[in-house]
Amino acid sequence: xxxxxxxxxxxxxxxxxxxxxxxxxxxxxxxxxxxxxxxxxxxxxxxxxxxxxxxxxxxxxxxxxxxxxxxxxxxxxxxxxxxxxxxxxxxxxxxxxxxxxxxxxxxxxxxxxxxxxxxxxxxxxxxxxxxxxxxxxxxxxxxxxxxxxxxxxxxxxxxxxxxxxxxxxxxxxxxxxxxxxxxxxxxxxxxxxxxxxxxxxxxxxxxxxxxxxxxxxxxxxxxxxxxxxxxxxxxxxxxxxxxxxxxxxxxxxxxxxxxxxxxxxxxxxxxxxxxxxxxxxxxxxxxxxxxxxxxx
Amino acid sequence: xxxxxxxxxxxxxxxxxxxxxxxxxxxxxxxxxxxxxxxxxxxxxxxxxxxxxxxxxxxxxxxxxxxxxxxxxxxxxxxxxxxxxxxxxxxxxxxxxxxxxxxxxxxxxxxxxxxxxxxxxxxxxxxxxxxxxxxxxxxxxxxxxxxxxxxxxxxxxxxxxxxxxxx
Numbered sequence: 001x002x003x004x005x006x007x008x009x010x011x012x013x014x015x016x017x018x019x020x021x022x023x024x025x026x027x028x029x030x031x032x033x034x035x036x037x038x039x040x041x042x043x044x045x046x047x048x049x050x051x052x053x054x055x056x057x058x059x060x061x062x063x064x065x066x067x068x069x070x071x072x073x074x075x076x077x078x079x080x081x082x083x084x085x086x087x088x089x090x091x092x093x094x095x096x097x098x099x100x101x102x103x104x105x106x107x108x109x110x111x112x113x114x115x116x117x118x119x120x121x122x123x124x125x126x127x128x129x130x131x132x133x134x135x136x137x138x139x140x141x142x143x144x145x146x147x148x149x150x151x152x153x154x155x156x157x158x159x160x161x162x163x164x165x166x167x168x169x170x171x172x173x174x175x176x177x178x179x180x181x182x183x184x185x186x187x188x189x190x191x192x193x194x195x196x197x198x199x200x201x202x203x204x205x206x207x208x209x210x211x212x213x214x215x216x217x218x219x220x221x222x223x224x225x226x227x228x229x230x231x232x233x234x235x236x237x238x239x240x241x242x243x244x245x246x247x248x249x250x251x252x253x254x255x256x257x258x259x260x261x262x263x264x265x266x267x268x269x270x271x272x273x274x275x276x277x278x279x280x281x282x283x284x285x286x287x288x289x290x291x292x293x294x295x296x
Numbered sequence: 297x298x299x300x301x302x303x304x305x306x307x308x309x310x311x312x313x314x315x316x317x318x319x320x321x322x323x324x325x326x327x328x329x330x331x332x333x334x335x336x337x338x339x340x341x342x343x344x345x346x347x348x349x350x351x352x353x354x355x356x357x358x359x360x361x362x363x364x365x366x367x368x369x370x371x372x373x374x375x376x377x378x379x380x381x382x383x384x385x386x387x388x389x390x391x392x393x394x395x396x397x398x399x400x401x402x403x404x405x406x407x408x409x410x411x412x413x414x415x416x417x418x419x420x421x422x423x424x425x426x427x428x429x430x431x432x433x434x435x436x437x438x439x440x441x442x443x444x445x446x447x448x449x450x451x452x453x454x455x456x457x458x459x460x461x462x463x
Binding site: 054055056057058060061062064065067068069071072076083084087088089091092095096098099100101102103104105107108109125139170187188190191194195197198227228229230231281283284287 | 328329330332340350362377378380381383411412413414415416417419420423424426427428429431432435436438440444445448449451452453454455456457458
C-alpha cells in the first residue's frame with residue numbers, strides 16, 4: 001500500500017530508491033521480515049534495470065560496427081578535399097541540431113558509388129554517396145542532405161530498429177546479478193547479442209528502410225537545422241526535385257528505402273516558403289563547386 | 297500498536313520524499329560524452345574553461361535554454377555546456393573514473409564498465425573478419441575546430457540563429 005502510494009507520488013525513476021528505503025523501514029519496524037525486504041529490493045532492481053536504455057558509449061560501439069557493415073557494401077572515397085568540406089559543413093550543422101553532443105561526436109565520409117544513398121549510425125558516423133551528392137547543385141542542397149541524416153541520429157531512428165526481444169536479451173546479459181567482471185563466456189554471449197543488434201539495425205537501414213514516417217520526421221528536422229544556420233530551407237525541395245529525375249526505379253538505394261522524392265516534396269510544401277526570398281549566395285555556390293565539383 | 301508503526305513509517309517516508317526533492321533542486325548530473333568542454337559562454341564557440349570526461353559528476357548551477365552552467369564535482373572548474381552532453385542517469389558511470397560528488401553502489405560501477413565495449417567489438421570482429429574498421433577509425437580522426445566552423449559560417453554568409461534547439 002505504502003509502496004503503491006509512493007510509486008504514484010514520485011514516479012518510476014525513483015522507484016528503486018523508494019523501495020530500498022521502504023523495505024529498510026519495514027524491516028526496522030518489524031512489519032516485514034528481512035528476507036522479504038531483500039526479495040522486494042532485488043526484483044525492483046531487476047525491473048528498473050531492464051527499463052534502461054543502452055548508454056551513449058554502447059551506441060557508439062554499435063555505430064562503429066554498423067558503419068563497418070556499410071563499408072562492406074560501399075567503398076569509401078579517399079578524397080581529402082571533399083571529406084574535409086563535408087565534415088566542416090556536417091559538424092557545423094550538428095552543432096545547431098537538437099543533439100550537438102554525442103559520445104564521440106559526428107563524423108562524415110563520402111562513399112564512392114553512383115547509387116543514391118546515405119546512412120547515419122547511432123554512433124554519429126554519416127555516409128553519403130557520390131550519387132546523392134550529384135543530386136545537389138549548391139551547398140544549401142548538400143546541407144539539406146546532411147541535415148536529414150543528422151535528423152535520423154537526433155531522433156534515434158537507428159536504435160529504434162533494434163527489436164524489442166533483442167533489446168531485452170542484450171540487457172539481460174548486462175544486468176546479470178553478480179556479474180562484476182565478465183568471463184570469456186559472458187563476453188561471447190555479449191558478442192552474440194551485439195551481432196543481433198547490428199543485424200537489426202543494418203537490415204532496416206540498408207535493406208528495408210525505416211518507416212516512411214521516420215523519413216518525413218528526418219526531413220522536418222532537416223528544415224529546422226537548416227533554418228538555424230540561415231540555409232535556404234527550400235534547397236531540400238530543390239534537391240529532391242533533382243533526385244526525382246535521377247533516381248532509377250527498382251534500384252536498391254533510396255528508390256527502395258525512402259518514400260519517393262515527389263511524396264517527400266508534397267509533405268514538405270506546407271512547411272517551406274517560396275524560394276525567392278533566400279537565394280543561395282554566390283560565395284557558397286563557388287566553395288561548393290571547388291570542394292565537390294570534381295565529383296559531380 | 298500497529299497503527300502507531302504505520303504512522304511512523306508514513307512520516308519517515310514523507311521525510312525521505314521531501315529530502316529527495318531538495319536534493320533534486322541541486323541537480324547532480326553525469327557527463328555522457330567521451331570528452332567535453334566547459335565554456336565561458338553558453339555557446340559551442342565560447343572560450344574553453346575546463347575539460348570534462350565520460351562519467352564525471354557535475355552540479356548544475358544555472359540553465360539557459362538547452363545550456364547548463366555546471367561545476368565539476370572535484371573542483372576542476374566550472375562553465376557552460378550543452379544539455380545533450382549530460383544525463384541524470386547514474387548507471388553510465390565508468391569504473392576507474394572520478395566518482396566524486398556522486399554516490400553509486402559497486403553494482404552500478406561494475407555494470408557501467410560493461411556492455412557493448414571495445415572488448416565486445418574485439419570479440420565480434422574475430423568472427424566477422426570481413427568487416428574493415430580502418431576507415432571507421434580514420435573518419436573518427438577528422439576534427440574540425442570551432443575556429444574552422446566560425447570561418448565556415450562567416451565566409452559562407454551563414455548566420456548562427458540558435459544552437460542546440462533553443463538560443
